[in-house]
Amino acid sequence: MSGPATGYEPPPLRPGELARWTWRQLTSMRTALILLFMLALASIPGSVVPQEAVDSLRASQWRDKHPQLTPVYEKLGLFSVYNSIWFSAIYILLMISLVGCIVPRLLVYWRGLRRRPPAAPRHLSRMPQSRSFETDEDADAVVERARTLLRKRRFRVEVRNGAVSSERGYLREAGNLVFHLSVLIVLVGFALGGLWGFKGGVIVVTKDSFANTLSQYDDFRAGALFDPANLDPFEFTVNDFDVTFIREGREAGMAHKFAADLTYRTAPSAPERARKISVNHPLTLGGTDVFLISHGYAPHITVRNADRSIAYSGPVVFLPEDSTFRSFGVVKVPDARQRNGSTQIGLEGEFYPTYAFIKGKNGGPFSAFPDAKNPAISMIVYKGDLGLDAGAPQSVYALQKKGLQRVTSADGKPVRLDLALGRSATLPDGLGSVTFDGVSRYVKLQVSHTPGQKVALAGVVLALVGLLGSLFIRPRRIWVRARREGGRTLVEVAGLDRSAGGDLSAEIDDLAAALRPPTSPTAPPAGSAQLSSTGSTTSGESS
Amino acid sequence: MTHEQFEVLSNQAVAACAVVYFLAVLANFAQWAAGRKVAEVPAQVEQPVSVGGGSVAPTEAPVADESDRMELFSRVGVALTVVAAFLQFVAVVSRGLASDPVRVPWGNMYEFTLIGTWVVVVGYLLLYRRYSLSWLSPVVTSFVLVTLMIDVLVLYTPVVPLRDALQSPWLVIHVIAAIIATGAFTLGGMCSALYLVKERWQRRQQAERESGQEGPGSGQEAGAATARRSGGYLARLPELAVLDRIAYRTHAFAFPIWTFAALIAGPIWAHYAWGRYWGWDPKEVWAFITWVVYAAYLHARATSGWKGRSAAVVALVGLATLWFNFVGINFFFGSGSMHSYAGK
Numbered sequence: 001m002s003g004p005a006t007g008y009e010p011p012p013l014r015p016g017e018l019a020r021w022t023w024r025q026l027t028s029m030r031t032a033l034i035l036l037f038m039l040a041l042a043s044i045p046g047s048v049v050p051q052e053a054v055d056s057l058r059a060s061q062w063r064d065k066h067p068q069l070t071p072v073y074e075k076l077g078l079f080s081v082y083n084s085i086w087f088s089a090i091y092i093l094l095m096i097s098l099v100g101c102i103v104p105r106l107l108v109y110w111r112g113l114r115r116r117p118p119a120a121p122r123h124l125s126r127m128p129q130s131r132s133f134e135t136d137e138d139a140d141a142v143v144e145r146a147r148t149l150l151r152k153r154r155f156r157v158e159v160r161n162g163a164v165s166s167e168r169g170y171l172r173e174a175g176n177l178v179f180h181l182s183v184l185i186v187l188v189g190f191a192l193g194g195l196w197g198f199k200g201g202v203i204v205v206t207k208d209s210f211a212n213t214l215s216q217y218d219d220f221r222a223g224a225l226f227d228p229a230n231l232d233p234f235e236f237t238v239n240d241f242d243v244t245f246i247r248e249g250r251e252a253g254m255a256h257k258f259a260a261d262l263t264y265r266t267a268p269s270a271p272e273r274a275r276k277i278s279v280n281h282p283l284t285l286g287g288t289d290v291f292l293i294s295h296g297y298a299p300h301i302t303v304r305n306a307d308r309s310i311a312y313s314g315p316v317v318f319l320p321e322d323s324t325f326r327s328f329g330v331v332k333v334p335d336a337r338q339r340n341g342s343t344q345i346g347l348e349g350e351f352y353p354t355y356a357f358i359k360g361k362n363g364g365p366f367s368a369f370p371d372a373k374n375p376a377i378s379m380i381v382y383k384g385d386l387g388l389d390a391g392a393p394q395s396v397y398a399l400q401k402k403g404l405q406r407v408t409s410a411d412g413k414p415v416r417l418d419l420a421l422g423r424s425a426t427l428p429d430g431l432g433s434v435t436f437d438g439v440s441r442y443v444k445l446q447v448s449h450t451p452g453q454k455v456a457l458a459g460v461v462l463a464l465v466g467l468l469g470s471l472f473i474r475p476r477r478i479w480v481r482a483r484r485e486g487g488r489t490l491v492e493v494a495g496l497d498r499s500a501g502g503d504l505s506a507e508i509d510d511l512a513a514a515l516r517p518p519t520s521p522t523a524p525p526a527g528s529a530q531l532s533s534t535g536s537t538t539s540g541e542s543s
Numbered sequence: 544m545t546h547e548q549f550e551v552l553s554n555q556a557v558a559a560c561a562v563v564y565f566l567a568v569l570a571n572f573a574q575w576a577a578g579r580k581v582a583e584v585p586a587q588v589e590q591p592v593s594v595g596g597g598s599v600a601p602t603e604a605p606v607a608d609e610s611d612r613m614e615l616f617s618r619v620g621v622a623l624t625v626v627a628a629f630l631q632f633v634a635v636v637s638r639g640l641a642s643d644p645v646r647v648p649w650g651n652m653y654e655f656t657l658i659g660t661w662v663v664v665v666g667y668l669l670l671y672r673r674y675s676l677s678w679l680s681p682v683v684t685s686f687v688l689v690t691l692m693i694d695v696l697v698l699y700t701p702v703v704p705l706r707d708a709l710q711s712p713w714l715v716i717h718v719i720a721a722i723i724a725t726g727a728f729t730l731g732g733m734c735s736a737l738y739l740v741k742e743r744w745q746r747r748q749q750a751e752r753e754s755g756q757e758g759p760g761s762g763q764e765a766g767a768a769t770a771r772r773s774g775g776y777l778a779r780l781p782e783l784a785v786l787d788r789i790a791y792r793t794h795a796f797a798f799p800i801w802t803f804a805a806l807i808a809g810p811i812w813a814h815y816a817w818g819r820y821w822g823w824d825p826k827e828v829w830a831f832i833t834w835v836v837y838a839a840y841l842h843a844r845a846t847s848g849w850k851g852r853s854a855a856v857v858a859l860v861g862l863a864t865l866w867f868n869f870v871g872i873n874f875f876f877g878s879g880s881m882h883s884y885a886g887k
Contacts (some may be wrong), residue, residue, distance in 0.1 A: 033843060254704075282816070290817060460802070
């Protein structure tokens with residue numbers, strides 16, 4: 001862009017003008033469109049990169065696998081796209097644009113609601129749709145009939161200067177406005193849940209209890225304004241867990257009809273009640289819901305010292321690794337004793353609900369069926385320092401092997417304990433023994449409180465109603481004029497469809513036909529040679 | 544009949560309907576071929592014309608033969624499509640009856656595709672008369688045939704009962720709404736695609752007409768240009784404004800249904816099944832993206848500078864995201880999505 005140096009240069013915008021210009025740009029339809037596309041594009045990374053808030057396990061696995069990309073991704077907020085600054089910026093801009101677009105239109109609509117239909121244009125034949133015919137009837141009679149007909153078709157009608165003006169479909173714009181405002185309501189509902197809600201996960205072995213306090217959760221995520229003091233004081237016991245595995249056929253091994261038997265109190269002093277929960281059937285306690293998410297096995301393992309005193313005993317939660325419920329878990333025994341002093345023992349290995357074994361190089365133990373038909377554990381034994389005293393938090397599902405060494409038998413081979421239900425094995429070096437006492441099932445529950453759910457739902461439903469109105473109500477204007485011309489009455493009918501996908505030709509044809517004199521035996525059927533039409537009536541469509 | 548027999552019946556009905564769809568494709572292509580010789584449809588009503596008692600008869604006397612043949616092939620094509628749609632319906636219903644216990648026939652991708660293509664065909668047949676859709680027949684039938692072939696070859700899964708998570712009345716509501724919306728968006732996308740093709744063809748025609756005035760080209764070029772000008776199939780497509788309007792109406796029908804499926808029924812079910820109503824699961828993300836893109840389409844049609852071609856492109860982008868959500872998420876994100884059981 002090179003111009004003569006002496007050429008006219010527009011004066012710089014004053015701050016007020018600049019602000020107004022920015023506001024105009026921001027609230028234009030074009031900007032709204034671009035922001036919509038940006039919102040769609042910005043959502044994509046969240047479906048590709050594992051999200052911290054959706055699946056933190058996968059997110060941390062991804063981090064471990066990509067050490068070089070991780071810092072870059074963290075900077076960009078790619079592990080929590082939907083809370084990131086750039087994603088928020090897009091939807092906040094979109095909302096501002098929406099408000100800026102809707103508020104002025106609300107005012108216009110409010111004024112327009114009481115407005116009379118606009119007067120008939122001088123040249124009706126120039127409207128997108130128009131028809132005309134001649135008749136011997138009196139002009140006033142035709143106008144009167146047009147008025148009644150349009151009234152009946154629920155048009156807002158006014159007669160001025162021998163012409164009928166009519167308009168209908170005022171609710172389209174109302175629907176449009178409702179739709180856009182509802183988007184804001186949904187956002188408010190979403191924000192309520194995000195700021196004041198929480199979501200916690202907990203694994204409860206059958207016969208165990210859970211009380212709704214922060215310390216009882218295995219994982220807990222809460223909104224910025226959440227206050228732990230507001231946790232509902234309920235408690236429950238998981239009495240039993242039922243699951244049926246299909247035993248034969250194509251879908252053998254599939255779990256179905258699983259349900260947990262709970263007894264619960266809404267408060268420590270409240271009466272005890274019983275309830276079954278299952279997938280799709282959560283338990284609702286006040287504003288908090290308890291969902292059954294998944295299930296698994298917790299083998300009871302007892303570790304004894306050489307003198308038969310118990311160093312560890314209890315059910316240990318093993319995490320299922322596949323659909324046969326081959327599960328992985330660890331036992332940490334911080335207070336074990338060896339003959340010559342104290343040590344710590346760690347067991348790591350797998351649980352097989354229906355143990356089976358394939359011999360050979362690639363063989364090994366596996367689980368033949370997900371039900372506990374022939375349970376067994378297969379554990380590797382470590383001794384040394386479990387690293388629990390360092391103070392750093394540790395996963396209960398993994399051993400920190402830095403200070404541990406594998407226990408070997410007399411011939412130098414590492415010890416692996418393969419125990420069927422009820423069996424014990426003695427450890428070498430006077431480390432004592434390990435017993436596989438029994439199996440319990442556990443349930444993984446999700447406890448969540450999401451305020452604003454109903455607000456969001458009401459918002460979407462309202463949006464849908466508004467959307468239907470804005471899509472299917474067809475605002476249209478129809479004019480009818482009748483005047484004497486050369487001894488006859490010339491009747492003109494014209495229409496304007498103001499919606500995006502409308503086609504008015506059929507309605508105008510209808511009206512023109514209905515306006516023709518009721519009794520004219522000599523007249524040919526609908527649409528005589530007298531009736532002329534203009535407009536984009538096309539051969540492709542007749543609606 | 545036993546459940547196993549119903550399963551066999553369903554498979555046989557799919558095979559039979561595919562054969563009939565193939566015949567319908569042949570008939571529709573024959574219609575198309577017959578149309579190549581017919582001159583451009585006259586009576587593009589621009590000036591006032593008399594509206595007679597009946598329809599305006601196109602004056603095509605010199606090529607009436609071809610026109611009759613077209614009409615015949617078109618009727619045969621539609622009749623075959625009706626038969627095939629009925630057979631496909633049998634396949635869908637017996638698929639549901641084949642399960643023990645009996646369930647809705649949309650529990651996995653194979654079944655979703657089976658019923659989704661059926662919705663496309665039924666939508667096309669319902670609108671056939673209203674919008675005179677004979678020009679859409681070749682596109683719809685060949686699309687359905689190819690999709691069914693892929694469905695059977697790649698996605699086929701034996702009948703299995705539903706998992707616990709899927710045993711909910713919301714499966715009926717959420718998935719059927721998603722299927723209907725997908726079918727309608729697909730039909731709308733076909734119209735938008737044809738709009739783009741015809742729009743490009745018209746622009747080229749215009750350009751050729753202008754360059755033709757400047758100077759005579761070589762004989763061959765001129766011949767090709769003439770052929771393109773009279774162009775069989777494209778000339779038979781309705782005017783751009785009509786194509787645009789049909790596309791818009793189909794999308795306007797589908798969009799609220801999609802809103803209901805993805806943003807109302809889906810979240811309600813997700814609340815009961817997974818304990819959160821919206822969790823940015825990949826499938827949810829892409830359903831949201833599809834929604835945003837189609838919202839942009841509806842906006843674009845009302846924005847100056849975006850009407851027509853750009854809006855049609857946006858509609859096709861929307862269709863791409865929709866299909867990607869259906870196919871791509873299950874294949875590429877399988878383990879990462881809670882919707883993965885909807886796959887194979």
